[in-house]
Amino acid sequence: xxxxxxxxxxxxxxxxxxxxxxxxxxxxxxxxxxxxxxxxxxxxxxxxxxxxxxxxxxxxxxxxxxxxxxxxxxxxxxxxxxxxxxxxxxxxxxxxxxxxxxxxxxxxxxxxxxxxxxxxxxxxxxxxxxxxxxxxxxxxxxxxxxxxxxxxxxxxxxxxxxxxxxxxxxxxxxxxxxxxxxxxxxxxxxxxxxxxxxxxxxxxxxxxxxxxxxxxxxxxxxxxxxxxxxxxxxxxxxxxxxxxxxxxxxxxxxxxxxxxxxxxxxxxxxxxxxxxxxxxxxxxxxxxxxxxxxxxxxxxxxxxxxxxxxxxxxxxxxxxxxxxxxxxxxxxxxxxxxxxxxxxxxxxxxxxxxxxxxxxxxxxxxxxxxx
Numbered sequence: 001x002x003x004x005x006x007x008x009x010x011x012x013x014x015x016x017x018x019x020x021x022x023x024x025x026x027x028x029x030x031x032x033x034x035x036x037x038x039x040x041x042x043x044x045x046x047x048x049x050x051x052x053x054x055x056x057x058x059x060x061x062x063x064x065x066x067x068x069x070x071x072x073x074x075x076x077x078x079x080x081x082x083x084x085x086x087x088x089x090x091x092x093x094x095x096x097x098x099x100x101x102x103x104x105x106x107x108x109x110x111x112x113x114x115x116x117x118x119x120x121x122x123x124x125x126x127x128x129x130x131x132x133x134x135x136x137x138x139x140x141x142x143x144x145x146x147x148x149x150x151x152x153x154x155x156x157x158x159x160x161x162x163x164x165x166x167x168x169x170x171x172x173x174x175x176x177x178x179x180x181x182x183x184x185x186x187x188x189x190x191x192x193x194x195x196x197x198x199x200x201x202x203x204x205x206x207x208x209x210x211x212x213x214x215x216x217x218x219x220x221x222x223x224x225x226x227x228x229x230x231x232x233x234x235x236x237x238x239x240x241x242x243x244x245x246x247x248x249x250x251x252x253x254x255x256x257x258x259x260x261x262x263x264x265x266x267x268x269x270x271x272x273x274x275x276x277x278x279x280x281x282x283x284x285x286x287x288x289x290x291x292x293x294x295x296x297x298x299x300x301x302x303x304x305x306x307x308x309x310x311x312x313x314x315x316x317x318x319x320x321x322x323x324x325x326x327x328x329x330x331x332x333x334x335x336x337x338x339x340x341x342x343x344x345x346x347x348x349x350x351x352x353x354x355x356x357x358x359x360x361x362x363x364x365x366x367x368x369x370x371x
Contacts, residue, residue: 110171118133209238268355278346
């Protein structure tokens with residue numbers, strides 16, 4: 001049975017109080033009979049609740065089966081999906097966030113089901129759970145309505161490859177008030193999950209964050225599914241979108257994997273951050289001015305805008321105890337105030353250079369600066 005769904009959470013305090021009060025007013029024989037009736041009522045309530053939970057589970061799985069088979073599925077409210085990729089102990093960890101307008105729901109609680117299956121697989125009917133790489137269901141509570149969408153973060157691990165991911169959200173059913181019919185929505189996403197185990201220089205997703213929180217201790221492994229953006233002693237709150245005001249900051253964070261490490265445990269990684277702006281905005285078609293900083297070439301329709309100071313990661317700066325050859329990643333990132341940015345569309349070009357091997361890779365972050 002799912003955590004938070006036990007029948008005892010619905011009834012016991014009311015029934016226990018009733019038993020105490022009624023028994024005090026009746027003689028022993030009448031009290032025993034009343035106790036039996038209450039126990040029978042409690043049993044019936046539990047049976048009804050178990051039946052409701054089973055029917056809820058069957059209904060949400062049926063929606064996923066229908067979506068997987070290409071059938072029409074309900075869309076009573078919108079669900080937005082965003083995800084990242086991080087190296088896991090086995091395969092790739094996929095932290096994701098669902099955004100939903102809870103004001104569109106009739107009830108403040110729902111069940112969420114997540115299924116991942118190799119891309120292109122079409123089935124009719126429910127398969128055995130172990131045939132799906134991801135097959136998870138969990139309850140969510142939305143609490144008091146607030147401005148903006150409610151956000152739910154979870155995560156799962158899968159081997160690298162191509163996947164179809166199906167997300168079903170369905171309102172909970174209260175046996176005492178089963179009407180109106182529960183609203184539901186289904187989302188399908190295609191994921192290309194990268195391989196972080198090739199031994200080649202690479203990075204996690206560049207995560208765009210609303211904020212970073214330093215933790216007192218590491219999050220326990222059994223809590224990572226519910227706190228998927230905890231990276232060591234750092235917890236990342238992903239940004240809801242890529243549009244920022246000029247009085248905000250652009251916060252990016254990512255992990256660098258597999259830099260070259262010598263037998264003497266020497267390594268040297270340099271990370272550069274270069275900003276480009278779409279040149280066609282506001283009629284700006286001028287050629288970019290010469291820059292004293294060597295930077296990667298822009299793309300068509302872009303002008304070089306600015307850069308931040310590069311970062312270096314080596315034993316002298318990280319400490320001799322830090323050892324990337326053991327699998328420990330390099331944590332990199334920037335917090336950039338946007339007050340000096342003009343309104344417009346931007347691309348952050350992150351350059352990762354392994355100075356010992358001579359290898360380099362780049363990552364793009366697209367964002368917009370508004371008023």
